[in-house]
Amino acid sequence: MLRTKGERLRDELVAMADKYGRDRSSLLNILQEVQHRYYSISEYAMQVIADLLDIHPVEIHSVVSFYSFLNARPRGEFVIRLCRTISCDMAGKDQVARQLENDLGITFGETTPDGKFSLEWANCLGMCDQGPALLVNQRVYTHVTPEKIHGILQECRQRFGVHAMAGQKEKHI
Amino acid sequence: MITPTRTSSLTFSEITPGSGLKAALSRPPADALAKINFSGLRGRGGAGFPTSLKWELADKSPGQKKYVICNADEGEPGTFKDRVILADFADLVFEGMTIAAYCISAQEGIVYLRAEYTYLRPHLEEVLEQRREKNLLGNKIGGQDGFDFDIHVRMGSGSYVCGEETALIESLEGQRGEPRNRPPFPIDTGYLGNPTTVNNVETFAWAACILSQGSDWFKKLGTEKSTGHKLFSVSGDCQLPGVYDLPLGITIDELLDQVGGQDAKAVQVGGAAGQCVPRHEFHRAIAYEDIPTGGSIIVFGPHRDMLRVAANFLEFFIDESCGQCTPCREGAPKLLEGIEMLQRGECSMEHLQELYSLGQTMQLASKCGLGQTAPNTFLSIVDHFRDEILGRTAPA
Numbered sequence: 001m002l003r004t005k006g007e008r009l010r011d012e013l014v015a016m017a018d019k020y021g022r023d024r025s026s027l028l029n030i031l032q033e034v035q036h037r038y039y040s041i042s043e044y045a046m047q048v049i050a051d052l053l054d055i056h057p058v059e060i061h062s063v064v065s066f067y068s069f070l071n072a073r074p075r076g077e078f079v080i081r082l083c084r085t086i087s088c089d090m091a092g093k094d095q096v097a098r099q100l101e102n103d104l105g106i107t108f109g110e111t112t113p114d115g116k117f118s119l120e121w122a123n124c125l126g127m128c129d130q131g132p133a134l135l136v137n138q139r140v141y142t143h144v145t146p147e148k149i150h151g152i153l154q155e156c157r158q159r160f161g162v163h164a165m166a167g168q169k170e171k172h173i
Numbered sequence: 174m175i176t177p178t179r180t181s182s183l184t185f186s187e188i189t190p191g192s193g194l195k196a197a198l199s200r201p202p203a204d205a206l207a208k209i210n211f212s213g214l215r216g217r218g219g220a221g222f223p224t225s226l227k228w229e230l231a232d233k234s235p236g237q238k239k240y241v242i243c244n245a246d247e248g249e250p251g252t253f254k255d256r257v258i259l260a261d262f263a264d265l266v267f268e269g270m271t272i273a274a275y276c277i278s279a280q281e282g283i284v285y286l287r288a289e290y291t292y293l294r295p296h297l298e299e300v301l302e303q304r305r306e307k308n309l310l311g312n313k314i315g316g317q318d319g320f321d322f323d324i325h326v327r328m329g330s331g332s333y334v335c336g337e338e339t340a341l342i343e344s345l346e347g348q349r350g351e352p353r354n355r356p357p358f359p360i361d362t363g364y365l366g367n368p369t370t371v372n373n374v375e376t377f378a379w380a381a382c383i384l385s386q387g388s389d390w391f392k393k394l395g396t397e398k399s400t401g402h403k404l405f406s407v408s409g410d411c412q413l414p415g416v417y418d419l420p421l422g423i424t425i426d427e428l429l430d431q432v433g434g435q436d437a438k439a440v441q442v443g444g445a446a447g448q449c450v451p452r453h454e455f456h457r458a459i460a461y462e463d464i465p466t467g468g469s470i471i472v473f474g475p476h477r478d479m480l481r482v483a484a485n486f487l488e489f490f491i492d493e494s495c496g497q498c499t500p501c502r503e504g505a506p507k508l509l510e511g512i513e514m515l516q517r518g519e520c521s522m523e524h525l526q527e528l529y530s531l532g533q534t535m536q537l538a539s540k541c542g543l544g545q546t547a548p549n550t551f552l553s554i555v556d557h558f559r560d561e562i563l564g565r566t567a568p569a
Contacts, residue, residue: 027347066349067330085250087408126253128408138291
């Protein structure tokens with residue numbers, strides 16, 4: 001039988017709710033997993049989770065909007081977060097930021113049209129002794145220079161191959 | 174990928190893993206508590222609350238279910254020592270949590286790990302699994318009847334304010350990370366309404382060391398009110414940034430000598446929430462009774478523009494404010510506007526004085542530590558760097 005995308009998502013959400021427990025205290029766990037799998041948390045997903053945990057969907061939207069690693073709007077497969085806090089600032093994050101924008105063709109807060117990269121600011125990544133630092137999804141890069149940006153992006157692009165990605169994705173979270 | 178963080182020689186590496194827990198379990202819980210009490214250990218996250226008192230209150234608080242939470246939401250700008258501890262001494266942290274559980278009769282432990290450190294999670298899970306296999310977690314730990322305790326890792330989702338203990342608990346409960354009014358304190362009304370002790374990563378590690386080596390060993394160093402060593406995260410304009418294991422009570426001058434930052438014009442102690450200490454105060458001590466810190470030391474060299482520093486910190490607080498209370502939500506943007514006026518050379522003394530008093534109001538009237546400390550750097554820069562910030566020429 002043909003199943004719609006929505007039905008599939010619902011099944012996944014039910015499985016997640018059962019795995020973490022159908023309590024409000026499981027909400028962040030579930031949202032983190034949805035974010036990881038789908039790069040964003042859609043209104044439909046919020047509604048289903050609300051039903052499963054027996055809370056109002058607005059509550060879920062409120063939680064999603066609070067945390068910087070959860071997004072209601074679609075984000076790219078690779079979210080690049082450049083640390084803008086003081087030590088990285090002093091180590092030259094402005095130049096790195098500029099080069100990121102140049103190489104990706106987007107500014108901070110945007111996602112590339114192909115849905116591959118999002119560019120965001122992060123507050124202190126805890127790499128202050130090795131700034132400038134950035135995160136690509138969960139991977140951390142330190143002592144980043146404008147010159148190194150191209151290589152970092154290439155590394156991501158090489159992981160676009162279907163087979164490479166399939167293995168890569170499940171390993172995280 | 175990551176260049177390992179430079180560290181001084183660390184006390185933690187001299188401790189035999191397991192020795193602290195073994196010592197604790199060989200005596201009744203009250204003895205372990207007494208040891209922590211005699212050591213004078215205070216919270217290493219920065220607030221400096223006496224650890225034994227927190228545990229004692231959680232222990233005395235009535236309740237069947239109790240929780241031990243490790244605050245690994247290290248988000249204070251300039252702090253990275255918890256990352257190093259979790260990567261290199263996770264066993265010691267879990268051991269400290271287990272000792273805490275023994276003291277307060279908790280059954281469940283949670284490590285709240287910040288989302289930015291997700292890459293540390295597989296390592297932590299592995300260490301936890303090894304501990305379960307060795308019966309250092311699980312049922313009847315160390316063969317003690319009735320001592321059942323296990324630890325799970327839960328992830329943050331990118332929010333600085335969740336490092337505040339009640340906001341952290343809100344987040345674990347599936348809520349926005351908005352701090353609660355205190356009292357009630359987590360020691361009686363914590364996670365899911367149960368008595369809960371929330372301690373910093375480093376605090377747990379030191380607790381394990383104290384049980385292993387004794388209170389006197391710990392007290393030998395530091396000052397009377399700030400006993401023991403502390404890990405400092407040093408970054409900024411110095412030759413040797415990294416993690417340093419130093420006794421509390423050390424002066425800023427002495428610290429700068431070690432890290433190669435002798436020419437500094439100012440040092441930020443305690444991160445964005447801390448204070449900016451100018452050169453003529455470098456004789457002051459880093460200790461709870463003088464300049465308290467969670468361990469963040471950021472060195473500003475002679476050429477640094479202090480207004481840029483203040484602006485950076487204020488942007489940080491504006492971004493991370495939960496928006497619940499007005500002084501913090503509305504105050505920080507006003508202060509930033511003031512900084513921008515100073516940068517343009519347009520701020521009158523009268524306006525600056527008004528902003529100064531607004532900053533003091535924020536310290537008094539904000540609900541949680543974030544808002545109360547948000548104006549600190551602004552105020553200390555206005556106090557100490559007037560020559561530098563007033564009457565600037567507008568940028569071309």
